Amino acid sequence: MAKSIQERLIKLSVYKDYDFRFPFHPNHYYIPYPHMIRKCYALSMNERGVLVDILSHLGENEEAFPSQETIASNLGISESTVKSAVTTLEKKGFIKTVRRRGHVNCYRVNDLESNPYIAFSEAAHYFLRYYQPKYVKKSLIQSVIADVIHSEKYALHARGLREAYRSTDESDVSYPDLVYDMVSELLVDIRMKLWEEKGVEVSLPIYSDFWKYADLYLKSIGFEDGDECDWDEYLNTVDEEDLTQGQ
Structure with missing residues (x-):
């Protein structure tokens, strides 16, 4: 064979x-x-x-x-x-x-698993796969996606997500909730930019789709219904500056 x-x-x-x-x-x-x-x-x-x-x-x-x-x-x-x-x-x-x-x-x-830009990119690919109008070239939508993801707004969003991932403050909004909010906002921004700059109208992903994948993600990292996840188990707590001491 x-x-x-x-x-x-x-x-x-x-x-x-x-x-x-x-x-x-x-x-x-x-x-x-x-x-x-x-x-x-x-x-x-x-x-x-x-x-x-x-x-x-x-x-x-x-x-x-x-x-x-x-x-x-x-x-x-x-x-x-x-x-x-x-x-x-x-x-x-x-x-x-x-x-x-x-x-x-x-x-x-x-931790690539928690990198906000990968989350943004995967949401954009999801958008392209399921919600791109068939009559519109992918290159046009891809150029809009790149503009949105590389904007200062999403640089700030990415910074906020990284801080949330490392936060141990229980009063803060949880990292999974922020990811969901940010990728949802990203898709809205892509849709609005397509309409305002390219005159292309597209539908938005069904939010229940995102909840389904969010639930799968939570279970994969240790969350169960009613349980708390020990973030320290998933975070690298070594301070890189300590590595330079004594050099």
């Missing part, structure tokens, strides 16, 4: 014996690459490439030490492009950089 393309790709990644088709083959192995990162509207192609290259260098302690020169060489881009992408990835909460004097920077990947 012929092997599936997935099996062949894995074999290509880990095959170490001499192969006349690839007499020089230094790039072994592979990493899982979720579609929600590959298709994230909040990331440019260079930002995605830099993020994936950092992910590929992660060790068991979840830290990566590639120099920007190494990343640039791996991706075939300039060091200035890498530096710009790293800065943006930090602002959007995908990574944290621990700068060590006289040494290569250390990169730590944040």
Whole structure:
């Protein structure tokens, strides 16, 4: 029975014996690459490439030490492009950089599961899949989505969501509730911008759809009806600044 393309790709990644088709083959192995990162509207192609290259260098302690020169060489881009992408990835909460004097920077990947920009992007993909008018080109709607997600408004929303995720104050609005509110607002903003700037009218997702997926998410991280979730179990509480002490 012929092997599936997935099996062949894995074999290509880990095959170490001499192969006349690839007499020089230094790039072994592979990493899982979720579609929600590959298709994230909040990331440019260079930002995605830099993020994936950092992910590929992660060790068991979840830290990566590639120099920007190494990343640039791996991706075939300039060091200035890498530096710009790293800065943006930090602002959007995908990574944290621990700068060590006289040494290569250390990169730590944040909790991608809670990254607001991934939540925004996935909501936009949901919008495109189920509510895009068939007569409207996806490229038109995608340009509007990018404008909305990259706006200062959603940079502030993302900051608020990150703070809520780390908050232990019971009086604050819960992170899941904020996510639901923000993605709902995002879809309204996309719809309004399409109408005001492009003259395209689209329907809005049914809110019950979002509640269904919100409930699935809550159960996946430990929430049950009437229970409280121990956020400390899911948060990285190590202060990155402590890592630089004694350097």
